[in-house]
Amino acid sequence: MYASTTEEHTTTVSEPTSASPFPHDEKPVRAVISPHQESSPSPAPAISSTRIVTPSDSPERAVISPLERSFSPVVEQTFASVAVEAESRRGWQSDWGANDPLPPVHSPIINTTADEEDDDDKPIGHSAKFKGMDRINSPQVSLAISPASTRNSSESSAPIFVISVDDPQRVGDPIRSFIMYTVHTRTTSPLFQKSIFSVLRRYSDFLWLYETLSANNPGVVVPPVPEKSPFGRFDETFVQQRRLALEKCIQKIVNHPVLAKDPDLKLFLESDTFSLDIKHRKAELSHERGGLMASIGQTLTGPRFHETDEWFDRQRAYLDGLESQLRGLVKSIEIVAKQRAELAAATGEFATAVTDLSLSDIGKQLTQSLAAMADVQHKAEEVQTIQSQQDIMTLLATADEYSRLINSVRMAFNSRMRTYTAWQNADSDVRRVKQNHERLRSQGRLPTDRMSHTVSQISEAERRALDAKHEFDQCSKLIKSEMARFEQERVDDFKISLQSFLDGMITRQKELITTWENYQQVLLKRVAASDGSKV
Numbered sequence: 128m129y130a131s132t133t134e135e136h137t138t139t140v141s142e143p144t145s146a147s148p149f150p151h152d153e154k155p156v157r158a159v160i161s162p163h164q165e166s167s168p169s170p171a172p173a174i175s176s177t178r179i180v181t182p183s184d185s186p187e188r189a190v191i192s193p194l195e196r197s198f199s200p201v202v203e204q205t206f207a208s209v210a211v212e213a214e215s216r217r218g219w220q221s222d223w224g225a226n227d228p229l230p231p232v233h234s235p236i237i238n239t240t241a242d243e244e245d246d247d248d249k250p251i252g253h254s255a256k257f258k259g260m261d262r263i264n265s266p267q268v269s270l271a272i273s274p275a276s277t278r279n280s281s282e283s284s285a286p287i288f289v290i291s292v293d294d295p296q297r298v299g300d301p302i303r304s305f306i307m308y309t310v311h312t313r314t315t316s317p318l319f320q321k322s323i324f325s326v327l328r329r330y331s332d333f334l335w336l337y338e339t340l341s342a343n344n345p346g347v348v349v350p351p352v353p354e355k356s357p358f359g360r361f362d363e364t365f366v367q368q369r370r371l372a373l374e375k376c377i378q379k380i381v382n383h384p385v386l387a388k389d390p391d392l393k394l395f396l397e398s399d400t401f402s403l404d405i406k407h408r409k410a411e412l413s414h415e416r417g418g419l420m421a422s423i424g425q426t427l428t429g430p431r432f433h434e435t436d437e438w439f440d441r442q443r444a445y446l447d448g449l450e451s452q453l454r455g456l457v458k459s460i461e462i463v464a465k466q467r468a469e470l471a472a473a474t475g476e477f478a479t480a481v482t483d484l485s486l487s488d489i490g491k492q493l494t495q496s497l498a499a500m501a502d503v504q505h506k507a508e509e510v511q512t513i514q515s516q517q518d519i520m521t522l523l524a525t526a527d528e529y530s531r532l533i534n535s536v537r538m539a540f541n542s543r544m545r546t547y548t549a550w551q552n553a554d555s556d557v558r559r560v561k562q563n564h565e566r567l568r569s570q571g572r573l574p575t576d577r578m579s580h581t582v583s584q585i586s587e588a589e590r591r592a593l594d595a596k597h598e599f600d601q602c603s604k605l606i607k608s609e610m611a612r613f614e615q616e617r618v619d620d621f622k623i624s625l626q627s628f629l630d631g632m633i634t635r636q637k638e639l640i641t642t643w644e645n646y647q648q649v650l651l652k653r654v655a656a657s658d659g660s661k662v
Contacts, residue, residue, distance in 0.1 A: 286316035288381035292374040295366045305329055306366060308373065312396050314381075318388065319397060326399065330355075333373055335405060336395045339412070340386055341535070345542030345598075346605035347386060348613055350379040351531040372524065430551040432544045436603065439540065442610060446533050453530040457523060464518040471511035478504030492653060499646050506642045510635045517631050525624040529617055536613060539606050546602045550595035557588040 294309040311325045333352045340349045353372040359365050380386050381396075391408065398404045434440055478501050485497035564581045567573040573581065 285384070286314060286318075286387065288316065288378070288387070289313040290374060290377045290381055292370050292377065295370050297361055304361075305331075306361070306369075308370060310377070310396065316387070318393055321397075324397060326396065326401065328395070328401070330369070330373075332395065332401060332405075333376070336380075336391065337376075339391045339408075340380065340389055341538055341542075342412070343389055343391060344385055345546055346539050346602040346609065347383070348532070348535050348539050348609045349386065350376045350383075351528075351535050352376050354531065368519070368524070371520070372528065375528070430548065430555075432547055438607070439543075443540065446536060450530060450533045453526050453533070456526045457530060460518055460523040460526065464515045464523065467511050467515035467518065471508050471515060474504055474511060475508040478508060492657070496650060496653070499649055503642050503646050507639060510639050514632060514635060517628065521624045521628045521631070525620050529620070532613070536610070539609060543599070543602045543606055546595070546599040550592070550599045553588070553592035553595040557585070557592050560585050560588045 289312070291311045292308050293311060295306050297304050298307050299305055307327050307329050309325055310328050311323075312319075313323050315322065330352075337349055337352050340347075353369050353376075356365065380392060386392060394404055394408065395401070481497055481504060482501040485494050485501060487494075489497075560581075564573070564585060567581070
């Protein structure tokens with residue numbers, strides 16, 4: 128009755144390939160062009176059931192986006208033979224430190240202010256237990272870490288990070304409570320004092336990290352944290368979804384070649400007095416940047432930005448269209464998941480009714496048949512319920528993540544505008560200093576002893592202008608490299624999510640088919656036994 132069939136389709140996927148050396152015991156992972164380093168594409172090794180045609184290299188371009196490549200790599204395969212890099216690489220699940228005990232978690236000093244009361248409120252008192260210590264060694268950690276996010280660990284020189292966000296706990300009084308998470312870290316990076324450590328963090332701490340990394344690294348697309356939710360933020364399902372999203376966000380951040388070296392990330396992962404440390408850090412950043420209002424004022428009162436590179440205009444239009452499509456996809460998946468949940472509830476009611484009917488006095492054989500039918504319907508209810516949850520955990524989570532990631536891409540584009548404003552302001556300062564020097568010299572009001580001082584002022588202003596122009600050029604190149612990374616990770620993440628979705632659906636449908644076949648065999652045996660008794 129509930130059996131479903133899987134039609135065979137042929138997919139054609141176009142994506143860039145690259146080759147890099149791998150240890151003999153590791154799965155190959157597609158390399159990503161670093162913002163400071165570029166690798167030429169080369170033919171990838173042959174893959175079973177897959178035919179890949181790789182284009183020739185294009186040495187004229189320093190940074191090449193997958194959207195602009197004029198090649199036609201063809202991957203022809205059916206859904207039945209799709210090979211996706213869904214297995215975890217042994218780069219972070221090897222035997223290094225696998226048996227080392229995790230250290231105890233030190234409770235951080237909580238010292239919040241009134242401006243943090245929107246999603247995470249100030250606690251009166253809290254305590255956190257350190258549960259699930261062995262989860263970081265569990266294969267289930269790989270479910271939240273896609274091959275796309277661990278791509279950089281294929282390089283022998285890149286440090287390895289394994290991040291898990293565990294043990295969500297509600298702490299504080301009932302009115303001003305919030306959720307505290309335990310962040311476990313295992314790393315080979317020499318920037319950290321220990322290789323294994325754990326800390327306690329709340330949602331506002333993750334949000335601070337995202338905003339700080341975005342400000343520290345203009346041009347870099349920082350993986351976003353999940354959005355705030357004013358309703359149902361203590362619901363168990365919501366907390367688990369947020370936990371997985373935070374875990375995936377931090378894992379992608381530490382796998383980024385630029386963000387992994389940021390000192391604020393080190394502070395977030397290591398500090399046991401984080402609430403006090405970020406207060407000092409906020410004061411330092413405010414002093415360095417002149418505050419948020421000063422930055423906004425410079426952008427508003429500075430020279431008007433005129434785009435000179437058509438590539439950025441095309442990317443903005445592309446992002447607008449992609450965001451609209453992702454929003455539509457998210458809405459559709461939500462509707463499907465809701466309908467599956469309703470179908471599961473209806474199936475459960477039907478199974479309960481059949482069970483009640485089997486308890487009536489209608490004959491032994493019919494009673495047994497109805498009881499077996501009720502078991503089949505309960506199995507169908509279980510399958511539909513799990514499938515509804517998996518729709519949200521796989522496809523919906525990925526679509527929602529990339530709809531938020533588009534905002535991070537736009538923030539990177541806006542950071543380029545800020546560097547342009549700084550460059551133009553520096554040029555204006557050079558012209559002002561030169562005009563002041565020429566005016567004083569023409570009026571004879573420039574003594575000889577002040578001549579060297581004004582000349583040094585001009586040289587210093589010209590140096591700042593050159594540095595600002597260099598920063599603008601570097602930001603432009605970095606954004607192009609980040610867009611290439613964004614496109615590659617998007618293809619990989621959706622491929623993995625779709626593969627996981629289809630594999631789970633096929634497995635559950637096979638279980639349901641087996642249940643129906645067993646029920647059919649029971650009925651056939653009873654019919655045969657009944658016919659034999661009549662003879």
